[in-house]
């Protein structure tokens with residue numbers, strides 16, 4: 504069993520660097536997946552209200568037999584819960600569905616910038632953190648301009664911004680912005696998203712022979728060496744274990760440079776069409 508290293512957050516808590524993504528698994532699928540993931544060594548599960556699978560995540564955690572205190576659970580509140588009281592109700596309902604007393608990380612799933620709702624939502628998140636219902640609080644799909652506004656109007660700097668990021672969508676400027684403000688960058692769709700198309704690139708097959716690792720492992724190792732937290736999704740127990748078996752090798756600098764051929768440039772990604780999964 505492999506355990507992921509931990510990354511320190513700006514509030515003093517720690518997050519396992521690799522977690523299990525759970526979209527689009529349904530309640531039954533995710534309950535089984537969480538049990539397999541715990542057996543493989545995962546201690547970090549990423550879900551969201553929007554995924555409709557929080558009940559299954561809770562069942563999986565309970566069935567795994569792993570202590571609650573050893574597991575890092577993230578959930579996200581989407582647009583319908585933005586605004587002061589709605590966020591309180593949203594988290595309460597999530598906790599109830601999962602059978603938990605607190606989440607380790609609560610994220611605003613995506614910003615609703617026009618009416619500035621994410622600012623009032625964030626002030627509520629600050630209160631939920633002070634009450635211990637969310638140990639850490641963060642955001643997802645936020646651009647630096649959203650973060651600037653949040654930081655100028657609120658007290659707590661987000662612990663995390665979860666964004667679409669991979670060797671194809673590298674988000675260098677955003678990562679620099681996060682680092683400057685002590686915000687951990689967490690990469691979603693780290694393998695290229697559903698279908699993992701990124702993994703068919705010839706450069707990964709070549710490097711795979713050198714390291715004795717699969718394309719998925721090379722890509723996840725790339726995330727680790729960038730200092731990112733990452734949440735690959737798999738419903739398959741073998742691939743789950745494979746995706747955690749990335750801590751016994753390191754990509755040489757020249758091989759990281761070769762992987763840069765995968766980079767689709769600064770405009771790549773889905774930001775203009777943030778729907779959030």
Ligand SMILES: NC(=O)C1=CN([C@@H]2O[C@H](COP(=O)(O)OP(=O)(O)OC[C@H]3O[C@@H](n4cnc5c(N)ncnc54)[C@H](OP(=O)(O)O)[C@@H]3O)[C@@H](O)[C@H]2O)C=CC1
Nearest residue numbers: 524525526692693694695696698699719736737738779780
């Ligand atoms: N905050 C946000 O707005 C968003 C957050 N997310 C989160 O990020 C997670 C991960 O992103 P996601 O979009 O699912 O995409 P990923 O990049 O994690 O890719 C998932 C796909 O890769 C396949 N796969 C997994 N491991 C391997 C492997 N080793 N080799 C080959 N194929 C593999 C999976 O299939 P199989 O299951 O069959 O193994 C699945 O088809 C989501 O599950 C969700 O939790 C995702 C999108 C938006």
